[in-house]
Amino acid sequence: MTRREFMQVLAAGVAAGLAMDSKQVLAGNVPANFYELPKFGNVCLMHFTDCHAQLLPIYFREPDVNIGIGSAAGRPPHLVGENFLKAFGIKPGTIEAHAFTYLDFVAAARTYGKVGGFAHLATLVKNIRAQRPGALLMDSGDTWQGSATALWTKGQDMVDAQKLLGVNVMAPHWEFTLGAERVKEIVEKDFAGSVDFLAQNVKTADFGDQVFKPYVIKHVNGVPVAIIGQAFPYTPIANPRHFVPDWTFGIQEESLQKYVDEVRAKGAQVVAVLSHNGMDVDLKMASRVTGIDVIFGGHTHDAVPQAIPVKNAKGTTLVTNAGSNGKFLGVMDLDVRNGKIQGYKYRLLPVFSNLIEPDRAMADYIRKVRAPYEAKLNEKLAVTEDLLYRRGNFNGTFDQLIVDALLEVKGADIAFSPGFRWGTTLLPGDTITMERLMDQTSLTYPATTLNELTGAQIKDIMEDVCDNLFNPDPYYQQGGDMVRVGGLQYTVNPNAKMGSRISNMMLKGKPLDPNKKYLVAGWASVQEGVTGTPIWDVVAEYLRSVKVIKKVKLNRPTIVGVGKNPGLA
Template sequence: MKNYLRPLCLALAAASLMSGCATRPAAPLELNVVALNDFHGHLEGGKFNYTVNGRQTTVHAGGIDVIGAALQAWRKEDRELMFVGAGDLVGGTPALSSMWADEASLTALSMLGMNASSAGNHEFDQGRAELLRQQHGGCDSHRADKACKLDPDYRGASFTYLAANVIDTATGKTLLPAYKIEEAKGVKVGYIGAVLKDTPSVVLASGIKGLAFLDEADAINKALVEVRAKGATVFVVLIHEGGHTDEAFNEPDCKNLKGPIVSIAKRLDPELKLIISGHTHTGFQCKVDGRTITQAEMGGHVLSRIKLLVDPDSRLLRDISVRNVVLTPGEYPADPRMAAYLQQVKQRSEAVLARPVARLGAKVVTRKLNDAGEAPLGNLIADAVLDATKAQGVQVAFMNTGGMRKDLEAGDNLVATYGQAQVVLPFSNTIVVMDMTGAQLRAVLEQQWIRKHADSNAAMLHPSRGFTYRWDGARPRGQRVVPGSVKLDGVAIDEARIYRVAANNFLAEGGDGFAAFAEASNKRDTQILDLDAFVRYLAASDRSGKPAGSSAVAGRVETTK
């Protein structure tokens, strides 16, 4: 009896063992994604300030040479690693990039092996035609003094800009592709891109004429249907819209994310589990209703390393983990190709950027606003615009806060260079002169508090010398300018009288929500670049023996709040 049972028992044991092996789940496939956002042409590294566990730290981080070194090391771990962006790769850039129409930055990101990026609002700064040229290449540009000057055969970005929610109203089709499908380890990953629907409020109206910016969530969900039909099983949203949290930039699964991206995320198809965001220049790696939402600060200081675990049979996403990593020099072996390219661009740029412009009245002229919403740098630029147009009868000029990208900084000898001036005004805006009634001037001042973030004074205007007013924060929006306080050269403005006004073309078209500028009459674009006017004013002030610029505000705006 035992002799018969022994073989049977062994057979049953073997069958049981084989059955256990057959049902053991296969190891998931690991896909690796690296993301950055709001690069803004920061070819060189810079200071990165962050706080973790109440401790403030400042390090030197970023730069295409350091990014290249990190990606080179990570690709040795996974040769199929995917590198993507969430918009504002260019626009509002330092002089090293902006002086070449940002072609140096787009070439560098292409060399780094970027696969795709959503468009950002700054990609539209120079208009649709220039965006398409930057994508596809060529030299036909309204910035003829900059385009194809670094490389006479600019061939465009090798990665793909995406925007599912930007429609050409003449054709009904998207201006840029809505999505791109990449394959890694046999898995098709669909990247769907979008830009904030409010882009028209922050770019030149003439540059986006004929384009419609649709609801982000609706456009992404619509694109998902097509991406799924083309065989993609893993889906990633690249969106240039973001949020804020008081948690550390590298806090795992942070919980307190707030802002537009949260409401957008909650309306997305349940299959969209990973959202790579931008726009708010904030580092976070958060969870919202079971979705992972990331952002990697700005300027290339931080990269988001994202690991996707995918079921090998169904090819569906099982798990997502994110780690925001500070890119400090020397952490990885150098990438000689990227280091050489950075050096090449710097050498080509050095002579122009190092050219002395003028002695300043202060070592640093800051764009930081005081309680009234006035900044020394805003005073200085507005005066430069007035000086450039006073021969055309201009009586008052305005500068917008968002147009000043950096402080104006001179060396210890107080001499500012062209590069230091250019980084302040990198948008190549021109100066427009126009007629406005006194009533329209008062209206434009009231519009400083229309935008959602208005209480932060982020949308404040800076008037030129001779123009003063007072506002009361306790009064309701639309009525904050104190009656009778708006004066030109000490005389109260007459609401029925016409005044000649100057501002950059962004403001003149109603940018930043200043609709009263758009309603002005008798407009003429002088074709004078704001940067040229700025540099000339600094030089002329120096020659006169009265260097321009101060560390203190001029007191043109007062508040009783």
């Protein structure tokens, strides 16, 4: 590329609000047309999901363990590393390889910088809308939870950010952990007339009435587009039931089919489901419910660069999933003519903050909403010499830090930490601030506990969680990853039957005695009335005492029975 050609590209990017880092472009690390989307069709649907309240750019490492079993083995989203790149035709060592895999993460992160940030996402959304008038922006949820400011403002910082971003439609999950009254307050007051909050599968426990709108029909360039909302089906199981005591959830295929048929009867030429099921559940649902053109999914944080076609009794449904933490924006262009979709193009755009000029209005809003909390957010707790991350079926280094803290501070034999998929990444040399700790722990039921459990009870708990992850029927999977374990080593066979996946449980070199009682520390109990020191206080105490985190010993189980599974690095 000549200097003149480069300046032309740069000028075009600036005009569009996309500030390409000149050093990166000239070095050949980033294609000059990285954010160029040739126009196609007449209906554009944009989608993001699972941002977990991250308003600012962050680092986020993709998993190196994402095992699929049964029919899910070896197919998206259960691919990692080189297997992922090969499946999707992505060249190793590129900016796309960094965006979609864990490979060479630290070096690549230092090269390409942070991802996400609502000010950068806003610029990208505005640029696409300028090219595609009428484009809709959809949010699959997990938006009001995951950061300190979201916790402290009861989600208000994210609600106002969504409105400023121009979100048109939303489906929920972690939003419900703010409690039914708070959710209804936001939907009825803040979102009135601006954001459609959809959940066809949330109904009253007494008479089965709809709690929220099941769908909305919007016209895009004269084309009627129906969007049906699907909340996380297992909310009362995965999260505290007492937060939503009067509502029922579930997948509810029959109800979904009814609404698909209803919107078709009303003239919808495009039918989309905005889902928080998790990708495996969406893939199965797409094979059983007919008449859906595309599912925009969330929950499992899977960044899948292509739409996956799924055949059913009456046609084909495209299934997508758009990652997490504001790291990606999905763009689906549809060519709708003669009442039908004639073709489509889909791209999942990584949001690199170094390559996109922040939107001024959104940046100003973020500064304003964070200002009262900056001193608390920026408290320095420790420094890490290791890469700290959360994501993967069994453990991450930040998860390990949490269980290490529980063992030390609570004086436990064994520690459990939930297999949450939300949480940002820190590079070696980074300061662990209170904000970065809260990224891993911000939820409305943070109490830590210390209980006596027998070895048999411990195994039962682990088997139950393992079945939620590896049940061969996606409809019995509840998302999330395996409980993180401190102090205890074990072997796992994901392909074994329920109750037989966990074996060789060892504590300090000795087999776990099924009849002996052990002190087990944990946090985030879904039971009502649980009290205890919040997890962030426990981990902060630990960090202040050790001051430097180094040589974290990752306690992962021995994995057997999966062969050369492409979801295992």
